[in-house]
Amino acid sequence: MDTSCNEYKEYRECMDYLDFSNISIFLAYNVNVDAIKYYTSGKEIQNLIERYGEDDIIEKYNEYPRKICNPIDYIARLIHAMANGKPAEVPLLDDENLNKWFDNFKYDEERMGGQVGIIANLLSILRTKKVIAYSPILSKKQAEMFVDNDNLVYPSVVDGNLVLKKPIESYKENDPLKINRIFEYKEGIEFKLGDKHIITPIANRFIVASRPDKLRLEIKEDLKEKLPEIGEQIDCAIFSGYQGIKEKYSDGKTYEYYFTKAEEDLDLLRQKNKKIKIHLEFASIQNINLRKNIINRILPKMDCLGMDETEVGNLISTMGYEELGQKIIKDSKMEDVVEASKIIMETYPNLELLQVHTLYYILVMCKKDNPLTTKQLKKILELATILAATKAKLGEISKVSDLLKGLTVPHNKYNELFKSIVDNLQKEEKYKNYKIVATPSRLVDVPKSTVGLGDTISSGAFVGYVSLLKEANKK
Ligand SMILES: Nc1ncnc2c1ncn2[C@@H]1O[C@H](COP(=O)(O)O)[C@@H](O)[C@H]1O
Numbered sequence: 001m002d003t004s005c006n007e008y009k010e011y012r013e014c015m016d017y018l019d020f021s022n023i024s025i026f027l028a029y030n031v032n033v034d035a036i037k038y039y040t041s042g043k044e045i046q047n048l049i050e051r052y053g054e055d056d057i058i059e060k061y062n063e064y065p066r067k068i069c070n071p072i073d074y075i076a077r078l079i080h081a082m083a084n085g086k087p088a089e090v091p092l093l094d095d096e097n098l099n100k101w102f103d104n105f106k107y108d109e110e111r112m113g114g115q116v117g118i119i120a121n122l123l124s125i126l127r128t129k130k131v132i133a134y135s136p137i138l139s140k141k142q143a144e145m146f147v148d149n150d151n152l153v154y155p156s157v158v159d160g161n162l163v164l165k166k167p168i169e170s171y172k173e174n175d176p177l178k179i180n181r182i183f184e185y186k187e188g189i190e191f192k193l194g195d196k197h198i199i200t201p202i203a204n205r206f207i208v209a210s211r212p213d214k215l216r217l218e219i220k221e222d223l224k225e226k227l228p229e230i231g232e233q234i235d236c237a238i239f240s241g242y243q244g245i246k247e248k249y250s251d252g253k254t255y256e257y258y259f260t261k262a263e264e265d266l267d268l269l270r271q272k273n274k275k276i277k278i279h280l281e282f283a284s285i286q287n288i289n290l291r292k293n294i295i296n297r298i299l300p301k302m303d304c305l306g307m308d309e310t311e312v313g314n315l316i317s318t319m320g321y322e323e324l325g326q327k328i329i330k331d332s333k334m335e336d337v338v339e340a341s342k343i344i345m346e347t348y349p350n351l352e353l354l355q356v357h358t359l360y361y362i363l364v365m366c367k368k369d370n371p372l373t374t375k376q377l378k379k380i381l382e383l384a385t386i387l388a389a390t391k392a393k394l395g396e397i398s399k400v401s402d403l404l405k406g407l408t409v410p411h412n413k414y415n416e417l418f419k420s421i422v423d424n425l426q427k428e429e430k431y432k433n434y435k436i437v438a439t440p441s442r443l444v445d446v447p448k449s450t451v452g453l454g455d456t457i458s459s460g461a462f463v464g465y466v467s468l469l470k471e472a473n474k475k
């Protein structure tokens with residue numbers, strides 16, 4: 001490559017911001033296999049509609065099922081997602097026949113999935129000092145999907161001692177495998193439902209998330225005792241996957257039990273190291289009761305929060321701001337997202353950084369006295385857009401130099417507009433105690449895939465933040 005070209009200079013500058021070699025991180029809880037099917041034309045959707053009956057699908061479409069209990073629920077929610085072009089994830093009933101029905105699709109590829117799986121591989125490739133990735137189950141196939149680097153380890157307890165070994169040396173022969181089905185669709189796919197003529201407005205993904213009864217979102221007792229020791233070895237942590245908690249399990253345990261455990265995990269991790277920064281990656285949580293529990297019990301223990309536009313809309317609606325939430329889900333206007341962010345930060349003063357990624361912009365809000373400058377925050381967001389564009393283009397980021405591909409994707413056309421919105425908001429009296437920083441996305445027109453882009457953005461921005469904070473605190 002010509003090292004005197006602008007692209008290379010930008011790449012070098014980006015690399016200066018991408019020095020994660022001073023950061024050790026703990027990740028919990030969700031890892032799975034993403035089985036991905038690409039819908040490339042409306043014909044397949046039209047066939048599904050004909051096969052399962054248009055009237056029944058329309059009825060379900062209007063009902064808006066929050067759990068997939070049969071093929072019609074699936075088709076109805078898939079159509080919703082495709083019509084809006086918004087990211088969506090719906091849990092699947094844990095039922096053998098339904099799983100068999102989903103197995104009948106021809107999946108185009110299998111990939112590492114789940115916030116922990118995606119983030120662990122990314123941060124390992126980006127040369128983070130140490131990545132300790134935990135999930136309650138680790139089968140051989142799952143372990144093989146982790147990148148085989150020395151900086152990526154899985155925690156176990158052997159003879160009463162904490163042992164950090166590569167995932168491939170840590171799997172358990174009888175552990176089950178969790179598979180989520182991902183339905184990716186392109187922009188411009190056309191089909192009809194009743195009198196609706198649907199054209200997908202943008203490429204996006206619809207996730208059918210498995211919720212096996214056997215999988216419990218928790219850190220097993222022996223390892224839990226070691227959390228204070230893990231805490232001493234890390235600078236930060238990302239917790240995710242709470243959307244996988246079920247209200248009730250076959251042995252009578254309930255969500256209350258698992259949320260209590262989850263709260264304990266966070267306290268234990270911080271027990272001997274109060275400086276750790278902890279990020280929550282929010283997700284699509286269909287069940288309102290579970291969403292409330294995540295908000296009321298987990299959010300107050302977090303330092304940083306990351307979410308997409310639908311998730312911020314759902315979060316703020318659940319906090320009682322229904323109208324604002326609906327507006328954000330529909331239009332994702334920056335002014336509304338900033339208003340919601342302020343409400344969230346005021347309600348949860350423990351939050352020092354809030355990050356929202358939308359199709360057209362990525363935004364952070366923090367308190368005015370945050371030690372990082374606006375310029376530094378902007379650079380972190382810039383890095384996040386390059387990571388997202390690279391993954392959107394290639395499907396996977398396999399090496400640092402792949403980021404050159406992301407750099408060739410220009411910012412979208414709303415750069416000046418976003419800049420003036422942020423400048424105006426920042427002048428408003430009500431935001432005088434906050435820093436608001438935004439950058440336009442580098443939108444890939446025809447992405448290879450979109451699943452995992454949010455995890456990529458959030459982890460890149462969060463670790464970039466912690467890394468710069470660590471440097472700033474040294475001075
Ligand atoms: N086609 C795309 N090119 C670049 N970046 C994209 C593209 N589509 C989506 N994005 C970004 O990824 C997040 C998705 O976040 P989720 O948490 O996975 O919903 C989106 O907000 C864009 O910033």
Ligand SMILES: O=P(O)(O)OC[C@H]1O[C@](O)(COP(=O)(O)O)[C@@H](O)[C@@H]1O
Nearest residue numbers: 030113114115180209452453454455
């Ligand atoms: O809720 P679950 O079953 O843990 O699954 C989370 C899903 O979200 C993902 O982590 C992707 O998230 P994003 O697209 O928001 O980055 C998938 O890989 C995974 O299938």
Ligand SMILES: [Mg+2]
Nearest residue numbers: 283308454455
């Ligand atoms: Mg996401």
